[in-house]
Amino acid sequence: MINFDSYLKASFTVDNVIFGFDEGDLKVLLIKRAEEPYFGYWALPGYFVYPNEDLETAAKRVLYELTGLRNVYLEQVHTFSAIDRHEFGRVITVAYFSLIKISNYALQVSSIASQAQWHSVSTIGRLGFDHNEILRGCFHRLKWLVRSRPVGFELLPPKFTLTELQHLYEAILETELDKRNFRKRFFPWDC
Amino acid sequence: MINFDSYLKASFTVDNVIFGFDEGDLKVLLIKRAEEPYFGYWALPGYFVYPNEDLETAAKRVLYELTGLRNVYLEQVHTFSAIDRHEFGRVITVAYFSLIKISNYALQVSSIASQAQWHSVSTIGRLGFDHNEILRGCFHRLKWLVRSRPVGFELLPPKFTLTELQHLYEAILETELDKRNFRKRFFPWDC
DNA sequence: CATAATTAGTGTAAAAATTACACTTTTTCT
């Protein structure tokens, strides 16, 4: 029988890349770290996984504690495992990304973060850990996702205009879109 | 400072879904388990990650020990973390998938497996652990991959005919393709 | 409530990409 102790036992965490949309800008929710390492840096909200949780449960828990939201869109993206990515020990992290409506809730005071803020993805500075890389990966996934299925309902309020939806798509794809062709794509039946 | 011991420390494994193509059939390389759990079952080749490795290094090591091949296409697909997926303890596994040329080498006698065999993906039975689910996920990824970029050079011998390539694509996509249109897709310039 | 700002609504032509479809020649293998 295998002796598990002779192999790597690592701590593992989940990190959430939470996208929102507001003021015509695609945003991501960051927390300000209040402890070492990377004290004072902005970073992705994440936490250790508990023994009785699977990864998705942990990612949902982090999201809930930070935003009070449940039942939101959540998707595993990639697992990051560089040996030195956490200076206090071997920590492997699984990145999830999530899409939520900014206007829908107020950020919670939580154990995860004393300070949480929305940042435009276009103006993000140096984040803690390897979180810039994780964010890049998730942004890339979002770009791909938006091409393969509609993504408006997750990021916009219950009622939104077509123009808002177009602005969202333009923010995600970092490009300009033609209004009439955009309509055609969403309502191909009456064109 | 965080006390890591109060959180879950899990063992990590990688599992490789290694696709090959032979006799007009898409195949996957399986090993026969020689120990508990799932003694005697076919399963994906995988192993524990060592403390000085990141995940990709571990996946490459497993692939090398089993096949003797290096520098092959390898891609992380998904991380599986169900609490009870390994009955001897908490083990999280990261699935990688890989594409190799079957004809190119002989399977190695290795520490990983006493018995390794190619199986047609269309006739796979019950595998050990949650490996059927992992295989499904990787097959799905392969289908997507083949639509977004050419995949022939990884799976076919150095020289291959267009017809062979078409048969490969038909096996992956589980559909029939038109020969002339298939040519057009690969050589759009001289049509 | 008057005005301004935002959003809805509408058509077409050109270009590009996709699909369906069958037979002959050349090469390779035995």
Added chain:
DNA sequence: AGAAAAAGTGTAATTTTTACACTAATTATG
């Protein structure tokens, strides 16, 4: 030499994509 496998070749119909500009209606604001 013969058989089997692969290469090679064209076109018409359909569908999809793209580029492009103005008016009417609604909503928000002072």
